[in-house]
Amino acid sequence: MNGPEITVDFAPALALFLPHERRGAPSRLRTDGSSTLGHAVESLGVPLTEVGRLLVDGREVGTGHIPAEGEQVTVTAVARPQVVPGAPLRFLLDVHLGTLARRLRLLGVDAAYESTDIGDPALAAQSAREQRVLLSRDRGLLRRRELWAGAYMYSDRPDDQLRDVLDRFEPELAPWTRCTACNGRLTPATKAEVAHLIEAGTRRTHDVFAQCGACGRVYWRGAHHDKLEAIVAEAQAQAGQGPGSTAR
Numbered sequence: 142m143n144g145p146e147i148t149v150d151f152a153p154a155l156a157l158f159l160p161h162e163r164r165g166a167p168s169r170l171r172t173d174g175s176s177t178l179g180h181a182v183e184s185l186g187v188p189l190t191e192v193g194r195l196l197v198d199g200r201e202v203g204t205g206h207i208p209a210e211g212e213q214v215t216v217t218a219v220a221r222p223q224v225v226p227g228a229p230l231r232f233l234l235d236v237h238l239g240t241l242a243r244r245l246r247l248l249g250v251d252a253a254y255e256s257t258d259i260g261d262p263a264l265a266a267q268s269a270r271e272q273r274v275l276l277s278r279d280r281g282l283l284r285r286r287e288l289w290a291g292a293y294m295y296s297d298r299p300d301d302q303l304r305d306v307l308d309r310f311e312p313e314l315a316p317w318t319r320c321t322a323c324n325g326r327l328t329p330a331t332k333a334e335v336a337h338l339i340e341a342g343t344r345r346t347h348d349v350f351a352q353c354g355a356c357g358r359v360y361w362r363g364a365h366h367d368k369l370e371a372i373v374a375e376a377q378a379q380a381g382q383g384p385g386s387t388a389r
């Protein structure tokens with residue numbers, strides 16, 4: 142290529158996406174003279190979902206900017222907390238993030254997820270149709286143009302992923318209000334209402350129930366409750382939304 146040569150300086154937080162030789166210092170890049178700066182950034186491996194601002198010689202430009210010879214480009218990381226305008230904050234998780242999906246639902250965060258792989262085009266289309274922020278570790282998926290919004294998951298560990306989502310988007314928490322199986326809303330249910338859906342032992346030992354309005358699943362304080370309580374408590378502590386504090 143004989144296009145203009147530019148210098149690109151990435152924020153340290155974006156270095157992990159870059160080829161090794163481009164990390165740690167501004168690096169030179171020759172573009173083709175017609176592609177956009179957004180394309181140039183993506184071509185180096187950095188998803189635009191992770192990019193905050195693009196500065197050319199100190200002046201902010203959009204991803205559609207066509208680089209010119211000698212420009213000094215600065216790429217910042219997305220601001221935290223990240224505000225996603227235009228719709229209530231809700232998420233869509235790719236097929237590899239089932240544990241994260243269940244934990245977000247446990248916290249009352251709207252998290253759509255299918256355990257079957259519907260494919261990248263269908264996921265991106267769902268993100269656009271339902272105005273959901275797509276969470277994924279797949280950079281190719283995050284590059285799809287039709288996405289409403291997206292966020293890369295930096296860790297493959299659900300604990301870290303959850304902390305990251307809470308830190309990045311600061312979703313409002315409403316623990317124990319959402320079905321961890323299907324993302325539906327839970328409503329309180331009497332023992333009489335759910336008696337035919339639970340085993341005799343559970344009927345004898347529990348009095349407080351909730352039921353999913355979407356799939357009918359019944360919830361009570363069962364064997365895994367301590368572990369779930371711990372997840373909720375840690376999330377609330379991180380968000381400064383402890384039990385009894387008013388939701389923002």
Ligand SMILES: [Zn+2]
Binds near residue numbers: 323324
């Ligand atoms: Zn449900």
